[in-house]
Amino acid sequence: MSIVELAPLIKVWYKPLPKFPKIPWPIIDIKLAYKNKTLPQPVFSLVDSGANFSILHIEIAEALGLDLKKLGGPKPGGTSVSGFYKFWELPEPLDINIYGFSFNFKFTVIDNPGLIWPCILGENTIFEVARLDFRKFKGFFEILFRQDIN
Amino acid sequence: MKQTNLAMILKNYTSGWVSISKDYKKVIASGRTLKSLLQKLEKMGKPGGYLMKAAKDYSGYVGV
Numbered sequence: 691m692s693i694v695e696l697a698p699l700i701k702v703w704y705k706p707l708p709k710f711p712k713i714p715w716p717i718i719d720i721k722l723a724y725k726n727k728t729l730p731q732p733v734f735s736l737v738d739s740g741a742n743f744s745i746l747h748i749e750i751a752e753a754l755g756l757d758l759k760k761l762g763g764p765k766p767g768g769t770s771v772s773g774f775y776k777f778w779e780l781p782e783p784l785d786i787n788i789y790g791f792s793f794n795f796k797f798t799v800i801d802n803p804g805l806i807w808p809c810i811l812g813e814n815t816i817f818e819v820a821r822l823d824f825r826k827f828k829g830f831f832e833i834l835f836r837q838d839i840n
Numbered sequence: 841m842k843q844t845n846l847a848m849i850l851k852n853y854t855s856g857w858v859s860i861s862k863d864y865k866k867v868i869a870s871g872r873t874l875k876s877l878l879q880k881l882e883k884m885g886k887p888g889g890y891l892m893k894a895a896k897d898y899s900g901y902v903g904v
Contacts, residue, residue, distance in 0.1 A: 703843040707898040711847035719890050730881055734892040749874035806895040
């Protein structure tokens with residue numbers, strides 16, 4: 691088994707949110723771009739090891755200039771623990787920058803304007819390019835990006 | 841990274857989109873839609889900050 695070199699760790703504090711502030715969330719800020727369009731500010735994104743794929747809010751996708759109508763109607767995605775959902779799979783990856791590390795990630799857009807997260811990073815993105823050590827009991831988590839691909 | 845209490849900053853925002861200041865101390869602009877928020881930020885001279893969705897309750901989310 692080969693050893694993967696990792697960049698120095700980045701420590702990120704869990705962030706409390708309204709209503710249940712005692713339940714903090716693993717949230718990072720990411721810069722998003724698609725072709726010649728960049729969002730003017732980084733976006734808070736949930737890091738979710740329970741998500742099989744990574745999700746963009748429909749309004750974020752539109753702000754990046756993605757024309758979802760051109761992709762046809764959303765496909766039925768089946769049933770998740772959140773209920774039945776439909777989605778668009780973006781044909782091209784987006785440019786993403788996480789604390790200075792740049793990647794091209796594929797995203798899915800869920801047909802749900804009520805989604806409460808601008809972006810969710812699941813197993814197919816950040817977990818492929820970094821080691822994440824969650825230390826909720828200490829109130830933080832650590833991100834160590836792989837050196838061999840970044 | 842700095843510790844951030846989004847519970848305090850977002851407590852008065854229950855829907856739409858917000859832009860949180862770079863120092864994580866306040867909401868600098870908000871909008872019912874992301875498009876309207878981005879238009880406001882443009883008029884404000886593109887200040888630095890972070891984009892976030894405002895919600896009454898974030899606890900209902902479970903992984904997809």
